[in-house]
Amino acid sequence: GENVEQHPSTLSVQEGDSAVIKCTYSDSASNYFPWYKQELGKGPQLIIDIRSNVGEKKDQRIAVTLNKTAKHFSLHITETQPEDSAVYFCAAFMFSGGYNKLIFGAGTRLAVHP
Amino acid sequence: DGGITQSPKYLFRKEGQNVTLSCEQNLNHDAMYWYRQDPGQGLRLIYYSQIVNDFQKGDIAEGYSVSREKKESFPLTVTSAQKNPTAFYLCASSMGPAGLAGGYLSSYHEQFFGPGTRLTVL
Numbered sequence: 001g002e003n004v005e006q007h008p009s010t011l012s013v014q015e016g017d018s019a020v021i022k023c024t025y026s027d028s029a030s031n032y033f034p035w036y037k038q039e040l041g042k043g044p045q046l047i048i049d050i051r052s053n054v055g056e057k058k059d060q061r062i063a064v065t066l067n068k069t070a071k072h073f074s075l076h077i078t079e080t081q082p083e084d085s086a087v088y089f090c091a092a093f094m095f096s097g098g099y100n101k102l103i104f105g106a107g108t109r110l111a112v113h114p
Numbered sequence: 115d116g117g118i119t120q121s122p123k124y125l126f127r128k129e130g131q132n133v134t135l136s137c138e139q140n141l142n143h144d145a146m147y148w149y150r151q152d153p154g155q156g157l158r159l160i161y162y163s164q165i166v167n168d169f170q171k172g173d174i175a176e177g178y179s180v181s182r183e184k185k186e187s188f189p190l191t192v193t194s195a196q197k198n199p200t201a202f203y204l205c206a207s208s209m210g211p212a213g214l215a216g217g218y219l220s221s222y223h224e225q226f227f228g229p230g231t232r233l234t235v236l
Contacts, residue, residue, distance in 0.1 A: 104156030
């Protein structure tokens with residue numbers, strides 16, 4: 001069935017280093033890929049998204065890349081800061097089971113150490 | 115301030131009881147969603163509603179029920195039939211769901227999430 005795999009499940013970096021989270025998806029028709037950041041006890045917040053007509057998108061220290069041929073997309077965070085510590089979810093928008101829906105990855109817990 | 119509110123933040127239920135989780139949005143969004151979040155897993159869709167007085171089952175609807183009598187409200191009832199209800203519940207809304215045109219997914223609207231309700235069964 002349709003799914004999104006996300007790696008790694010946990011990631012620990014030193015402040016100032018870069019962090020990369022990778023996701024693969026199963027449905028080649030998917031064309032929208034958002035990334036959400038979830039802080040402890042809160043709902044997810046959209047931080048960046050990408051559509052299939054572009055290969056890369058940047059927003060300050062955050063960037064997302066998309067390889068449609070390989071069906072994978074990645075989140076890159078540069079110059080990490082302690083406030084970047086959170087759980088990050090990737091998602092892919094798919095038509096499945098008769099309706100459109102977001103399929104989420106299992107999440108990556110990022111810890112940025114001062 | 116525009117946004118999505120969920121209440122209560124924490125909810126405790128005894129086995130055999132039904133409980134209702136509230137979700138309200140003032141974003142004038144047509145579509146609303148309920149997700150369940152368990153440790154180490156992604157969000158799973160319980161129910162969704164594309165428009166008032168309409169709703170559809172998601173992937174894990176068994177043991178849950180919803181209503182959509184008003185555009186701004188989408189309450190979720192966790193019934194006694196739900197065998198493992200302890201989880202973090204998230205409500206979301208979007209301007210509208212995407213359509214399907216020409217065999218490809220058309221424009222999609224960002225989903226905005228509420229702060230969540232943590233339900234614990236005692």
